[in-house]
Amino acid sequence: MALGFLYGSGGGSSIPEGATVTPVGDVYTWQRCAGIDRPQYTTLAELLADATTLAHVIDNANATDYLVRSKTWINNETKVPTMTSDTTPSGECFGDTVYASGYSYWKVFDRDESSMWSSQNAAFPHYVGYDFGTGTIITSVAITSFGNANACRAKNFKIQGYDGSSWDDLYTGIMANSSSKQYFPFSNTTAYSKYRLYVTDSYDTSSNICSIKELEFFSASIVLSQTAMALIGANNYASDTLLADSDWCEAICESSYFGSVLNDTVPAMTSATTPSGSVTASNYATGNDPYKAFDGSASTLWNTQDSTTAVTRTITYAFAGTCKAFVTTFEVRNSSDLPYSPSSVTVMGSNDNSNWTTLTTFNISDVSNKSIIPTPAAYKYYRCDCVAKLYSASNKYMCRAARIQFYGRQDV
Secondary structure, eight states: OBOOOOOOSSOOOOOOTTOSSOOSOHHHHHHHHTTOSSOOOOSHHHHHHOHHHHHHHHTOHHHHHHHHHHTTTEEEEEOSOOOSSSSSSSSEEEESOOSSGGGOGGGGGSSOTTOOEEOOSOSSOEEEEEEEEEEEOOOEEEEEEOSSSSTTOBOEEEEEEEOSSSEEEEEEEEOOSSSSOEEEEOOOOOOEEEEEEEEOOBSOSSOOOOEEEEEEEEEEEEOOOHHHHHHHHHTTGGGTTGGGSHHHHHHHHHSTTGGGTSOEEOOOOSSSSSSSSEEEESOOOTTOOGGGGGSSOSSSOEEOOOBSSOOEEEEEEEEEEEEEEEEEEEEOSSGGGGGGSOSEEEEEEESSSSSOEEEEEEEOOSSEEEEEOOSOOOEEEEEEEEEOEEOSTTOOEEOEESEEEEEEESOO
16 A cells, blocks of 8 residues: 555646645645654555544644645555566566566556656657556556656657557656656546556657656545544534535445534434424335335335326425435335336535525435535525336336435535
């Protein structure tokens, strides 16, 4: 596991948005942004272990802004193993050309900065990459260029993924004229089997050789720490900065600790209006009242009446105040109920039960479905518009939901 500094899109020394000091390293800089002049921690693990310092850093607006923008709490896992040949221990290293036998492709994946891959002195572009053999999601790279000033150092480049027939551009950037390791994060949700560094020119005006000492491919996810989640919740960042960032929103919602942050949910309802709020629906069959979708039990359900038309059925929960909902779950009892479930659900928000804003739409494909809503405004009413499915040969339509839940923050 490696923790890297993921701020730049060109490897330069400019201060990224959100930072108040010149970056040195993510964890160090994060503490400096919080006003700690001599940070004692250089790794994320050390900082997470000190609840007092962590709370101080989280509670500082400048530091939190930097945290979100730089993705300080990213857990970067190096995906390529330490290679000892182009095919050992696994996968396959490849490229366009090799300068000589001592400059093989695998040298960029050997975790040894004393060795390197060099291309032949031929016209650009030059490239080097790795074939995982199976689909892998890569979201950042680290590149270490040749040490001698200007000589053979890559300049303009792309990170590309192979989709089976062509190469997709995932990131386009410019490397700094430096021998320091440079990190380049990018957005990618596609699992490509092959990735490559595609270099179109260099800082060297005397040759067309490209030399790279180290190339690392990372798969990243935000660290899900119980201590961190609890502190974020206690300091109320879930209502603003952190959940305004889609990566953080998803990480928190997917975390088993999200209850520490998203600490307001619809209570287990025992009637349409108790213990708080209210539940209504456009339609329901006798004995299958709408509140039963919010009673916390998967054995009871809201069930609409049969219809010969494919009308949209709605079910609404009104909070006592307003709530910013960030994740919605929608469940049917079991797989045998799937034919009666809606084909899709659109979540709407309103503050007057009249003017509605569409927040998200998701299809129902399983017993349990979840939809994450990154940055909605705070609403009093949340409505699920359920598209009824044809479930019988006699042209009957119906909607069923065993359990619906909205998670969010009411202190907004």
